[in-house]
Each structure stands twice: as structure tokens, then as C-alpha cells.
Amino acid sequence: MDKIAVLIPCYNESQTIEKVVKDWKRELPEAVIYVYDNNSKDGTDEIAREAGAVVRYEYQQGKGNVIRRMFREIDAQCYIMIDGDDTYPAEMGREMVNKVLERNVDMVVGDRLSSTYFEENKRPFHNFGNSLVRGSINRLFRSNIRDIMTGYRAFSYEFVKSFPVLSKGFEIETEMSIHAVDKNMAVENIIIEYRDRPQGSESKLNTYSDGFKVLKTIGRLYKNYKPMQFFGMVSLLLFIIAACMFVPVLITYFEIGLVPNFPTLIVSGFMALAALQSLFSGMILSTIAERERQEFEFRLQLVRRMKKDELC
Structure with missing residues (x-):
């Protein structure tokens, strides 16, 4: 060495x-x-x-x-x-x-x-x-x-x-x-x-x-490396879009008792589901990333042992 x-x-x-x-x-x-x-x-x-x-x-x-x-x-x-x-x-x-x-x-x-x-x-x-x-x-x-x-x-x-x-x-x-x-x-x-x-x-x-x-x-x-933050931001963005589409439909329903824009309601529902899916994906991947950091520390110990062996 x-x-x-x-x-x-x-x-x-x-x-x-x-x-x-x-x-x-x-x-x-x-x-x-x-x-x-x-x-x-x-x-x-x-x-x-x-x-x-x-x-x-x-x-x-x-x-x-x-x-x-x-x-x-x-x-x-x-x-x-x-x-x-x-x-x-x-x-x-x-x-x-x-x-x-x-x-x-x-x-x-x-x-x-x-x-x-x-x-x-x-x-x-x-x-x-x-x-x-x-x-x-x-x-x-x-x-x-x-x-x-x-x-x-x-x-x-x-x-x-x-x-x-x-x-x-x-x-x-x-x-x-x-x-x-x-x-x-x-x-x-x-x-x-x-x-x-x-x-x-x-x-x-x-x-x-x-x-x-x-x-x-x-x-x-x-x-x-930061899946919770990444997918959390994606989830928040999708949720905001879903809310912006849903709120006008909800206001119209309260005013006239009808939902004239069913396509908008359906799309907002799918956007909300996508937001939830992104959130749970971030949670799962965050657990995997944390596990990888733990395994990295064990691998680092092996690298240090290899260094000591080579110096000896």
C-alpha cells in the first residue's frame, strides 16, 4: 500500500x-x-x-x-x-x-x-x-x-x-x-x-x-438518497392539483345540488390516489434507504479491517 x-x-x-x-x-x-x-x-x-x-x-x-x-x-x-x-x-x-x-x-x-x-x-x-x-x-x-x-x-x-x-x-x-x-x-x-x-x-x-x-x-x-422528501414533494404537488380541481366542483354542488363536471371530479380523484401512492412509495423507499445506510456502516468496518491487514 x-x-x-x-x-x-x-x-x-x-x-x-x-x-x-x-x-x-x-x-x-x-x-x-x-x-x-x-x-x-x-x-x-x-x-x-x-x-x-x-x-x-x-x-x-x-x-x-x-x-x-x-x-x-x-x-x-x-x-x-x-x-x-x-x-x-x-x-x-x-x-x-x-x-x-x-x-x-x-x-x-x-x-x-x-x-x-x-x-x-x-x-x-x-x-x-x-x-x-x-x-x-x-x-x-x-x-x-x-x-x-x-x-x-x-x-x-x-x-x-x-x-x-x-x-x-x-x-x-x-x-x-x-x-x-x-x-x-x-x-x-x-x-x-x-x-x-x-x-x-x-x-x-x-x-x-x-x-x-x-x-x-x-x-x-x-x-x-432522500426518497421521502422527493416523493413527499411529488405527493404534495399532486394533492394540490387534485384540490384545485375538486374545490370548484364541490362549491358548484353546494350551490345548485348537482355535479355538472363529472370528468373533472374523476380526474381529481385519480390525482388524489396518485398523491397517496407517491406518499406511500416514499415511506417504503425511505425505509429501504435507511437499511442501506446501516449496511454501509457494516461494509465500512470491513474496509477498515482490510486496510489494517494491508498495513500489517
């Missing part, structure tokens, strides 16, 4: 990868630097290898697929995940590692949004999207993660080996954040300086398509 593993997922980062690898070798000389190449066509892998990194490959395209491969293959007491575009400072790595190894923090989040991100980033829709995602998750899950989409994080062995990677692309950071909050893992934020990509280096993130995937992921995970 490595003590510290620096994980760098890469796709066509030949312009910056050498500097990133050398910066991390300088800041954390005891760490093993892993570069996982994701079908780069510009020689990123060879440059990283010459700079001193251990180069491996993931042929399924997408950042989520790369991180899944990394987490499966590498065993370490502490993991640092960093992008290969030289937008994050390696100088904060030591502090992040210390939080994991000395304070038993499960995930340390490199917070760009509280420092220079909005000044350095030249894509206004990215700024808006980051703020929207952060606000949505912190409100829905009652958390205080200051930067949901950051690619600069540190993890404990327990987090990495118990985290089920389901996303294939850039929504992976959102999935990590929600998983940590839902499973009551120790999370801390560290404010970092952010610098925009150097000229000639292009972001692989599509503002609109990837942004939609992130929002879709938030909705999916909210439904899975």
Missing part, C-alpha cells in the same frame, strides 16, 4: 502535464504520482512518463470511468485527486494530506469558489453553473460543501474503497459530494487559489450538455 497516491486523470493535456507532475513530485516527494491516460492523442502519456509519473490507461472515455479504474487498482492510505490542466496549486497538497492522515477526514475539498475562481474563469456560464449546483446540493442535502465541482480533492482509504462510482463523465464530482454527505463521512473544505487554463489548453467540459448531466445526477441521487 502506498502512503500517498496522487491521481491525475488526463485527456490531451500534453501542454501542462509535465509541469503538474513535477510540481507534485516537488511538494510530495514521498508520493507515487499516477497518470491515467484516457485515449489522449497528443502524447500526454509519454510526457508524463518522462516526467516521472506511473502511467496507466483507461480506454472507456469519460472522467468517471477513469476514476473508477483508479479507485479499483490503487491502494493508498491517502489519495489526492488533481486535474492535469495546471489550474490547481500543488502547494496545498501537504495540508490536505495531513487532514486525511492526522485528522481522519474522509474527503477534503479544494474550494475554488471562495477565492479566485470567479475572477480567473473566463466562462460566465461555468460560474453560474457552479453556483447553482453548490446551492442546490447544500439546500437539498443540508450540507456545507463549498465547491461541488472541484477536481482537487483528498480522500481516505475508507472513502475510496466504499464509494460506488456510477457516473461516466464530469458528474462524478457531484456524485462524490452527495455520497460523502449522505453517508455522514467527515468532510472539510480548504480554500485554494485557482488559475485559468494556460493559453492553448482547452477545457473538455461542455457547459450545456455536461451541466445538464450534473443537474440530472442531482435529481437522481436526491430521489435515491
